[in-house]
Amino acid sequence: MPELPEVETVRRGLEPVLAGRRIVHAEVRRPDLRWPFPPRLAERLTGRRVDALRRRSKYLLADLDGAETLILHLGMSGRLLVSGAPLGAFHHAHPVPEKHDHVVLDLEGGARITFNDARRFGAIDLAPTPALEAHRLLAGLGPEPLGNGFDGSYLAARLAGRRTPVKAVLGDQRVVAGLGNIYLSEALWRARISPLRLARDVTPAEAEALAAAVRAVLLDAIAAGGSSLRDYRRADGELGYFQHSFAVYDREGQPCPRCGGPIVRSVQSGRSSFWCPACQPRAGW
DNA sequence: CGATGCCCCTGAGAGC
DNA sequence: TGCTCTCAGGGGCATC
Secondary structure, eight states, X not given: OOOHHHHHHHHHHHHHHHTTOBEEEEEEOSSBSSSBOOTTHHHHHTTOBEEEEEEETTEEEEEETTTEEXXXXXXXXXXXXXXXXXXXXXXXXXXXXXXXXXXXXXXXXXXXXXXXXXXXXXXXXXXXXXXXXXXXXXXXXXXXXXXXXXXXXXXXXXXXXXXXXXXXXXXXXXTSSSOOHHHHHHHHHHTTOOTTSBGGGSOHHHHHHXXXXXXXXXXXXXXXXXXXXXXXXXXXXXXXXXXXXXXXXXXXXXXXXXXXXXXXXXXXXXXXXXXXXXXXXXXXX
16 A cells, blocks of 8 residues: 555645635545445535645545544555646546546535545545544554654564564554555665564664664655555656665565665565565574 | 454456 | 466454
């Protein structure tokens, strides 16, 4: 899916289109994605002004007037695409809805936002803004990796004593929110820690390096507009380009950019991990 | 409580 | 050209 950098890139693309504008028409073309949509979704969106577009972990949060917030999750294949003329060119045609275009929002001024999601692992919900943090999808999330609540000592404390691989802990959204399979492999490579190492065997110094690596790789990826492997697109439809900067992800058999040794792939919990056995020794085993 | 595996769904790409 | 098989960036849930 879109991980944190991809969601943040989409947010930055949508914010200038959405913020301060009213939704003049909402078309909801199916009743659900991963879960059923909230009742009367189209009616509840129509006429509402979007006051701000925020991000929490991999969720986009559109604060609406009337103290409700629209919660959006892109799942694995979700896209939020902008079309139309923001200045309202009279003859500007919107594209005909395509397969997997599930929700279409028309904004005052003429822009249109379309939620397309082939695999339908995405999610949409509405929640009262004051109680947003208590929403079932947001309540258990750990700190933002780019925020003040995430650093080496915090991470060391969360890794301590856990007999599960460090990659599993770092990918647990309750520990830190927003990392997915790509940036887990990339961050562990930057910190020179094997994804197979047990969390309890990661030293405090390594945890410090890992927290720094997480922040650095996320910032680099955001600066590149995210990573486009298959489905992900920015709000303007363009590709991100951080995939060209991968050190290890999806590079099995290719040379490690640091040592030249071959990248290997391991399967953990049914998901691929990519790493360099020379740079990321399994010391501690 | 912690760890593991399954599953939701469609489409792309590989192999034959 | 077409069939079948495998795999994909998430994450909730059942199970042990």
